Amino acid sequence: MKYVDEYRDPLGGQRLLAEIRRCPPAGGLRIMEICGGHTHAIYRSGLDQLLPEGIRFLHGPGCPVCVTPAVRIDQAIALAHRPGCLVATYGDMLRVPGSVESLRTAQARGAKVQIVYSSLDAVEIARSRPELEVVFLAVGFETTAPANAAAILHAQEGGLPNFSVLGSHVLVPPVLRHLLLSPGTEIDAFIGPGHVATVVGSEDYAFLPEEFGKPVVISGFEPHDLLLAVLMLLRQRAEGRCAVEVEYRRAVQPKGSERALAVMGEVFEVQDQEWRGIGVIPRSGLGIRRRFAAFDALARYRGELPEAAEDAGEYVCGAVLQGHRTPLECPAFGIGCIPEHPYGPGMVSQEGACAALYRYRQPGPGQGVAQ
Amino acid sequence: MTAARPPLPRVIEASHGTGGKMTHDLVEHIFLPAFRNPRLEALGDQAILDLPGLRLAMTTDSYVVQPIRFPGGSIGDLAVNGTVNDLLMGGATPVALSAAFILQEGLELRALQNVVAEMAEAARRARVEIVTGDTKVVGYGEQDGLFITTTGVGLLPPHIDWSPNHIRRGDRILLSGSVGDHGASVMASRFGIALDTSIPSDTCALLEAVLTVRDIPGIRCMRDPTRGGFATTLAELSAQSGLTLRAEEQAIPVRDDVRGLCEVLGLDPLYVANEGKLVAVVAPEDADDVLRRLRQVPETRDAAIVGEVTDDRPGHAALRTVLGALRPLDLLPVEQLPRIC
Amino acid sequence: MCLAVPGKVLEIGEDNMAVVDIAGVRRRVCLDLVEGIAPEDYVLVHVGFALQRIDADEAQRTMDQLLQMAPPERAADQP
Numbered sequence: 008m009k010y011v012d013e014y015r016d017p018l019g020g021q022r023l024l025a026e027i028r029r030c031p032p033a034g035g036l037r038i039m040e041i042c043g044g045h046t047h048a049i050y051r052s053g054l055d056q057l058l059p060e061g062i063r064f065l066h067g068p069g070c071p072v073c074v075t076p077a078v079r080i081d082q083a084i085a086l087a088h089r090p091g092c093l094v095a096t097y098g099d100m101l102r103v104p105g106s107v108e109s110l111r112t113a114q115a116r117g118a119k120v121q122i123v124y125s126s127l128d129a130v131e132i133a134r135s136r137p138e139l140e141v142v143f144l145a146v147g148f149e150t151t152a153p154a155n156a157a158a159i160l161h162a163q164e165g166g167l168p169n170f171s172v173l174g175s176h177v178l179v180p181p182v183l184r185h186l187l188l189s190p191g192t193e194i195d196a197f198i199g200p201g202h203v204a205t206v207v208g209s210e211d212y213a214f215l216p217e218e219f220g221k222p223v224v225i226s227g228f229e230p231h232d233l234l235l236a237v238l239m240l241l242r243q244r245a246e247g248r249c250a251v252e253v254e255y256r257r258a259v260q261p262k263g264s265e266r267a268l269a270v271m272g273e274v275f276e277v278q279d280q281e282w283r284g285i286g287v288i289p290r291s292g293l294g295i296r297r298r299f300a301a302f303d304a305l306a307r308y309r310g311e312l313p314e315a316a317e318d319a320g321e322y323v324c325g326a327v328l329q330g331h332r333t334p335l336e337c338p339a340f341g342i343g344c345i346p347e348h349p350y351g352p353g354m355v356s357q358e359g360a361c362a363a364l365y366r367y368r369q370p371g372p373g374q375g376v377a378q
Numbered sequence: 379m380t381a382a383r384p385p386l387p388r389v390i391e392a393s394h395g396t397g398g399k400m401t402h403d404l405v406e407h408i409f410l411p412a413f414r415n416p417r418l419e420a421l422g423d424q425a426i427l428d429l430p431g432l433r434l435a436m437t438t439d440s441y442v443v444q445p446i447r448f449p450g451g452s453i454g455d456l457a458v459n460g461t462v463n464d465l466l467m468g469g470a471t472p473v474a475l476s477a478a479f480i481l482q483e484g485l486e487l488r489a490l491q492n493v494v495a496e497m498a499e500a501a502r503r504a505r506v507e508i509v510t511g512d513t514k515v516v517g518y519g520e521q522d523g524l525f526i527t528t529t530g531v532g533l534l535p536p537h538i539d540w541s542p543n544h545i546r547r548g549d550r551i552l553l554s555g556s557v558g559d560h561g562a563s564v565m566a567s568r569f570g571i572a573l574d575t576s577i578p579s580d581t582c583a584l585l586e587a588v589l590t591v592r593d594i595p596g597i598r599c600m601r602d603p604t605r606g607g608f609a610t611t612l613a614e615l616s617a618q619s620g621l622t623l624r625a626e627e628q629a630i631p632v633r634d635d636v637r638g639l640c641e642v643l644g645l646d647p648l649y650v651a652n653e654g655k656l657v658a659v660v661a662p663e664d665a666d667d668v669l670r671r672l673r674q675v676p677e678t679r680d681a682a683i684v685g686e687v688t689d690d691r692p693g694h695a696a697l698r699t700v701l702g703a704l705r706p707l708d709l710l711p712v713e714q715l716p717r718i719c
Numbered sequence: 720m721c722l723a724v725p726g727k728v729l730e731i732g733e734d735n736m737a738v739v740d741i742a743g744v745r746r747r748v749c750l751d752l753v754e755g756i757a758p759e760d761y762v763l764v765h766v767g768f769a770l771q772r773i774d775a776d777e778a779q780r781t782m783d784q785l786l787q788m789a790p791p792e793r794a795a796d797q798p
Contacts (some may be wrong), residue, residue: 008634008637008638008641008724008725008741008742009725009727009761010725010761010773010778011641011724011725013778013782015700016700017628017700017701017702018790019785020700020701020702021702021790021791022785022788022789022790022791023785023788024701024791025788025789025790025791026788026789042721043719043721044719044721044722045721047719047721050705051699051705052699052700052701052703053699053701053702053703053704053705054701054703056703056704057701057702057703069721070719071719072719097716097717097718097766098643098644098715098716098717098718099715099717099718099719101715102712102715111391111392112389112391115389115390115391115392122569122715122716123569124569124642124643124716124766124767125749125766125767125768126766126767127749127767127768128569128767147718150721150723150765150770151718151765151766153752153768153770154749154752154765154766154767154768157749157751157752157768160751200721201721202721202722202723202763202765202770205723205763205770205771206770206771228721230699230700230701231785235781235784235785254781256774256777256778256780256781257773257774257775257777257778257781258763258770258771258773258774259771260771264752264753264770264771265754266751266752266753266754267752267753267770267771270751270752345711346711346712356717356719365711366706366708366711367705367706566744577744633743634742634743635742635743635744637742638724638726638741638742638743638744639741639744641724641741641742642724642741642744642746642764644722717722718722718765718766719721719722
């Protein structure tokens with residue numbers, strides 16, 4: 008696969024690792040990789056096992072599935088049970104527990120839920136099945152928000168009366184600020200989210216070195232990308248620099264994608280947002296603008312939807328999400344909370360810190376097969 | 379909150395059907411305790427019945443795939459090939475199948491006819507006969523409405539005793555061809571991913587391949603990596619042998635278009651289903667011979683040695699990644715779903 | 720958020736949908752979020768949308784950077 012295979016070959020990996028070993032960080036380096044996709048990629052390639060002592064990864068809150076408020080899941084379930092309604096969503100959302108259950112278990116009891124690959128597939132379901140009210144449970148950071156926004160524009164263009172979006176959209180910079188301003192945060196450097204940056208641009212992360220003195224390298228998702236990003240951070244440290252650098256230059260521009268930002272801005276506006284496990288962070292989310300209220304499920308079904316979620320027993324999900332604790336420090340990890348029975352979204356989402364660690368590390372109790 | 383693992387859930391979930399961890403939980407906690415007997419507890423793909431004068435292999439499987447048609451085949455092909463292959467994996471020569479049909483009201487007769495014709499053709503190619511069967515009809519549902527259970531019997535030659543118990547350190551792991559084809563084909567049909575390029579399911583009977591190598595003494599055991607994929611098979615064999623089946627990521631063949639589909643949907647091809655592949659664990663001195671013979675058979679022409687048996691992580695499988703790190707390959711906890719993250 | 724795959728644009732339709740080839744799998748991809756895309760370009764595909772054109776020159780530069788690094792010396796650089 009072009010633009011993929013070249014960044015996975017073993018020889019290139021060995022060169023990068025050798026180069027990294029020539030540049031060990033004095034005093035260690037705690038790197039937060041913000042994006043869940045990076046967490047997944049690191050564990051999948053095993054590269055964290057190959058880095059020299061002292062380089063430590065912390066997993067950040069870049070998992071839109073993990074941070075979707077429980078109430079949003081409850082609302083989706085309520086709509087999925089509503090006669091004549093169908094909830095379409097991305098596959099990741101299916102097993103996220105709300106206050107009581109997930110869309111998957113609701114589906115097992117007859118709720119109408121369908122997985123789609125693209126937001127436009129949800130629009131197509133609405134178009135081809137006018138007898139159904141299609142609600143698209145749309146989550147995402149800035150990578151996915153434009154695609155979700157475009158779906159609303161397509162529905163509007165098509166004059167569809169039976170399509171709406173139940174959204175939970177979050178922005179990366181505000182949660183990073185929140186993290187860095189919270190006590191207990193010990194991060195030296197960041198690996199920046201590569202695909203978010205293709206939309207918003209690398210300049211969005213200038214505040215990290217400028218306001219907080221933390222270097223950031225925006226990285227792609229292949230093993231070489233991550234290794235090169237680590238190397239670039241090590242070199243910054245060695246040379247006493249602190250800046251935004253882009254490793255993922257084949258896809259990231261300083262100003263991002265003008266069109267994608269325009270589409271996002273046309274449909275969405277910035278608002279305060281609740282982050283599951285963290286709380287409300289001001290101006291950290293996106294809401295659907297008033298003029299698209301017909302496509303906003305929260306407006307359309309107001310009065311029918313559950314409002315506040317009961318506390319789902321968040322264990323230490325929030326602390327893990329913010330890198331304050333590791334999953335291993337959660338009393339439920341691998342025992343009560345496993346992928347088959349997740350307590351919180353960190354174990355559901357494949358790139359949640361908990362799920363990634365559970366899957367790719369040493370097997371815990373009960374991971375074997377019947378003998 | 380350090381309670382022991384939660385007990386079985388109250389209701390059956392889709393993940394119980396994936397062949398992964400949750401399916402194993404059902405077997406371990408519900409079926410085994412109730413049916414307990416040594417033949418069952420071997421938990422092979424087939425049961426061996428040692429009877430006076432002959433050794434019989436017996437296996438059964440149900441086919442519920444949705445949609446019932448996909449590029450490269452249909453539920454009918456799977457129903458014959460899958461059960462035939464389960465017999466072959468024990469080293470048995472397939473002899474006969476039964477076929478039980480559960481049909482939903484509203485299923486088109488034409489659809490049933492097509493599937494049955496495909497089963498007949500698959501049986502002919504696998505040199506088995508469908509000798510008995512059953513038909514039931516249930517109420518209308520929203521699926522394609524056709525489920526098939528096939529049970530197969532085969533004859534096991536006296537000298538064949540394939541079992542994970544025979545696996546030894548240093549044995550080679552052979553894989554007969556590319557992984558993930560079948561599951562990718564079905565997923566592509568479901569999510570409209572492929573347009574004029576369609577990934578064909580790899581469903582086929584492995585009769586010629588197995589018969590060609592059966593007499594090579596160094597074969598410890600064989601297994602076909604169906605649902606749960608290649609990684610699940612390695613995990614099972616590791617657990618049953620107490621050793622580590624360690625595969626090399628670089629050596630595992632994956633078709634380009636299957637990789638493309640898996641990259642798009644965020645699936646791991648190692649955990650995606652196959653329907654026409656086999657994994658053989660072979661003593662090192664015979665591995666090249668087995669490989670050579672497999673490569674002469676059309677269905678297994680892309681056979682490769684993809685790893686070896688070690689004791690790195692006793693009872694658990696492992697993968698050496700492209701970077702050279704070792705990562706666990708455990709049973710899939712739940713079914714893989716497409717993801718955006 | 721993160722799953723995006725490079726694909727080659729084969730043809731572009733009037734509805735601003737392109738046929739994109741990803742390692743032999745073809746899918747219709749929406750071009751509403753990008754500009755100036757032509758057939759033969761490579762784009763990053765995320766949930767059925769092209770997010771950005773892949774800059775071939777930059778891709779090459781990253782590879783060159785890699786090739787300039789010394790290969791690992793036998794045992795000295797092993798973990």
